[in-house]
Amino acid sequence: MTNTLTRSIILVTLEQAKRDCILVAAAKAFAQRGFRKASVDEIAKSAGVAKGTVYLACESKEDLFYQAVHREIREWTANAARLIDPRKPADELLLSVAVASLEDVGRRPLVRELLEGKHSELLPQWMPQFEELRILGRKNVVEILELGIAQGRFRGDLDVNEVATLLQDINMSTLIFQRYRTDFDFPRRLRAGIDLVLNGLRLPNQKGTIPSL
Amino acid sequence: MTNTLTRSIILVTLEQAKRDCILVAAAKAFAQRGFRKASVDEIAKSAGVAKGTVYLACESKEDLFYQAVHREIREWTANAARLIDPRKPADELLLSVAVASLEDVGRRPLVRELLEGKHSELLPQWMPQFEELRILGRKNVVEILELGIAQGRFRGDLDVNEVATLLQDINMSTLIFQRYRTDFDFPRRLRAGIDLVLNGLRLPNQKGTIPSL
């Protein structure tokens, strides 16, 4: 009993390590050479295994790609989540986590390419799954927002998910348009954007909803 | 003297009309069939001129594409500019102009495809020029912001260009991500986004800049 348990744990551990190794190699290859040009054999060799072993970790090349992306994004999100210290002021977290996330994504070419809309030939079919990953990333923002409300710093009358989506979009834009602009100081841009969202554009005495439309 | 002047004006007028005609035909063809599949001859015939005439209006097919895009965006921007009535409250304008712009872009497939990142094989080389066009569009937002400050509705301590860029990015995101989401009510999203930017996320008693970082 204990033996089989130990064994299965060891097995899972070994399998998981190899699995990770394969997915990392896949992520690197797909990012460097694109989905089509990266070959499964090349990925296998880069991971130090034979091709057959790769197919113990995935169903198909598409599945491999998706798993590699999924893993990168989960790691990315988890890194960000680790920064959310509930003792810190939520408004400060909003900025520091965003900056860290964008820096992190710079080190993840595969994620970055996806967010920037490369691999667009594959995107349509996978959009549902990627939307799922977006929701994953949004959970961090929602957490910070709810923290801010609990801290009495943020308004409680807003739809937290709505606001989170908007902030996520701002971060995306910052990321996407960054590459097209010269002399682009993205922490500064982020700071300006989040500062604006925090304090609002209206003069204090003018607060209220938009009059009409 | 008067004669040559009159003639040249007439010439310019005639040329301009034909030029427009060509550029409109080009925009339609490029949007429908893409840059490569749309042929110059086809565009010429659709504009009711011979191919040689097209080359009186442009230097090359690439230039033709760029001019067509440029013209569409100028028109788009001008339409939006026409809606800026200084007698109306600036916060109201912010929303109504954004909604109208996004509706308008829906009727301009070429512009829309560009903003969504299609034609991506051409984009890198043309980014500088498109950035120029972005600045053009930003002028409208800046105008509204300055109006709001003059009306005593908006804070005057912000960098107007910075804020305009941010609002432009929000609009872009709304546009870009719209297509990937089901049940996406974009005027509602825009309203929520602009409302947030106007009123801010912080509780009124918490105003101030971000404490530290």
Next chain:
DNA sequence: AAAATGACCAAAAAACCCGTTTGGTCATTC
């Protein structure tokens, strides 16, 4: 016994060829 392998095969991609189309020019026409 279970995990890992790599030879193997159908299918897809690349390379090649060649007839057709097309971007761009310019002598001619209006």
Next chain:
DNA sequence: GAATGACCAAACGGGTTTTTTGGTCATTTT
């Protein structure tokens, strides 16, 4: 002098062959 369309090199398309590659599975290794 503005507009044209015949003209040409170069690029495109598509059909065919060759090469590569995704995916399998009998065999080997641990």
